[in-house]
Amino acid sequence: MRQKAASTGFRALDRIDRKLLVRLQQDGRVPVSQLAREVNLTVTPTLERIRRLEAAGFINGYFAHLNARRLGLGLLVYVEVTLDRTTPEAFERFKEMVAAHDEIMECHMVAGGFDYLLKVRVKDMERYRTLLGETIAGIRGVQQTHSYFVMEEVKSTHRIGIPESGPPGAGVGAQRPLSRK
Numbered sequence: 001m002r003q004k005a006a007s008t009g010f011r012a013l014d015r016i017d018r019k020l021l022v023r024l025q026q027d028g029r030v031p032v033s034q035l036a037r038e039v040n041l042t043v044t045p046t047l048e049r050i051r052r053l054e055a056a057g058f059i060n061g062y063f064a065h066l067n068a069r070r071l072g073l074g075l076l077v078y079v080e081v082t083l084d085r086t087t088p089e090a091f092e093r094f095k096e097m098v099a100a101h102d103e104i105m106e107c108h109m110v111a112g113g114f115d116y117l118l119k120v121r122v123k124d125m126e127r128y129r130t131l132l133g134e135t136i137a138g139i140r141g142v143q144q145t146h147s148y149f150v151m152e153e154v155k156s157t158h159r160i161g162i163p164e165s166g167p168p169g170a171g172v173g174a175q176r177p178l179s180r181k
Helices: 015-026 032-039 043-055 088-099 125-136
Strands: 075-083 104-109 116-122 142-149
Touching (some): 015 043, 075 088, 088 116, 125 142
Antiparallel strands (some): 075 116, 104 116
């Protein structure tokens, strides 16, 4: 008997769903016919499973993993941002600024000694100084920033470890390392 996922109407992930998610993270362009062979199904049920995973929000999209250095964007910086007040207006103003700049790749509101952690990728130090001074630190309400420059990217991945068992999103159960076919 299959479990239903809360609020999505999606049943719990089974072994085949997990295989599909792992494989699609490795290569989002793999043909459905090849996926079907790998999970021992025919093409139609494999495609139906993928569409169900997409509709249920397990797959948010497909993308190309670009080489930032080849694109001339060799400087990676993490920035701690502290706001002078934590009001809904200050948060909204900050979110609007972040959304308007593609160089800010990620923005996370965090608990602890500062309010936001940004991941910024730019061409060089000159461009970063401009972005920091005119944009990030220049927004009303930003009290302080601390920048951390990446010297070496030891690990950088978009892949998520897929739980072996348990309800979707529960995070319960051992995580299997992703295979590298």
